[in-house]
Amino acid sequence: MSKRDGKILSLSGMNVSAENSGQLHDYFQAYPEKGMHGIGFSAYEEGQTPGDELSLAQVQRRMSVLKPYVQWLRSLSCIQGNQLIPVVARQSGLKTLVVAWLGKDIEKTDRELEGLIKLAQDGYVDIAAVGNEVMYRDDLTEEQLLDYIRRFKAAVPEVPVGYVDAYYEFEDRPAITKLCDVILANCYPFWEGCSIEYSLLYMKDMYRRTQEIAAGKKVIITETGWPNKGQIFYGAQPSEENAIRYFLNAQHWAHTDDVDMFYFSSFDESWKVGAEGDVGAYWGLWDKNEKLKYV
DSSP: OOOGGGTTTTOOOOTTTTOOHHHHHHHHHHHHHOOOEEEEEEOOTTOOOBBBBOOOHHHHHHHHGGGGGEEEEEEEOTTTTTTTTHHHHHHOEEEEEEEEOOOOOHHHHHHHHHHHHHHHHHHHHHHHEEEHHHHHHHOOOOHHHHHHHHHHHOOOOOOOEEEEEEEHHHHHHHHHHHHOOOOOEESGGGGOOGGGGGGGHHHHHHHHHHHHHHHHHHEEEOOOOSSSSOOTTTTTTOHHHHHHHHHHHHHHHHHTTTTHHHHHHHBOGEEEEHHHHHGGGGSSSSSSEEEEEEE
């Protein structure tokens, strides 16, 4: 039997097991400078919550922080100032994946779709996403979601459109997968309780499973990340070291295998504690004061 030492556990990610904390921080600093494919745009400052109006100044300021490091920006809404994000991104030379946030409030959901259509017609949308984890939250029926996607496709047929959800939702809902032009999958080993040692293998399997049901359509990882503080979730432990290791492994794999990935997230946001527990506030690569972490 032949063996190569360099292949031992090679599928589990970069071999940084022997690196000390300082060396991990050095590795981390190099990767943003190499350029990430994309990142989720965290819009809300300390004291703000979804529903608060975003100002042009705060969008421009945060965009200027991220611009040197990414090629694509992903937004999560098309109303209440969020419609400024793809406009400022385009003015900054970045490409955009723009999400209309759909929910149980039908009047608000209709305004979100109208906002996405207008942004796309005005040339600010490279990829459109009609909804984010709507099936996961059980906010709409599958037929309602399909109707919203059809309405966008009829209004702006030239812009590719998809729907964002956990990877397994596409396995369970073939009608959605069939209607989408591109498959937009959230892949979180952390939220499935995976330990950091096997997290990259776990994400690769999430991606592979999504590719299998995508039937040749492009698959984009729209969210993945690891928090640096908070409560342990089964085998998944938040820590600064684990957050760095996950980021390094995810970026190395994405660069090596040409995987389009939007890392989650850009800035820490305290409001997420209510929805996700204490880990919710610590997913950013930058802290809530817009300072790059881990350097």
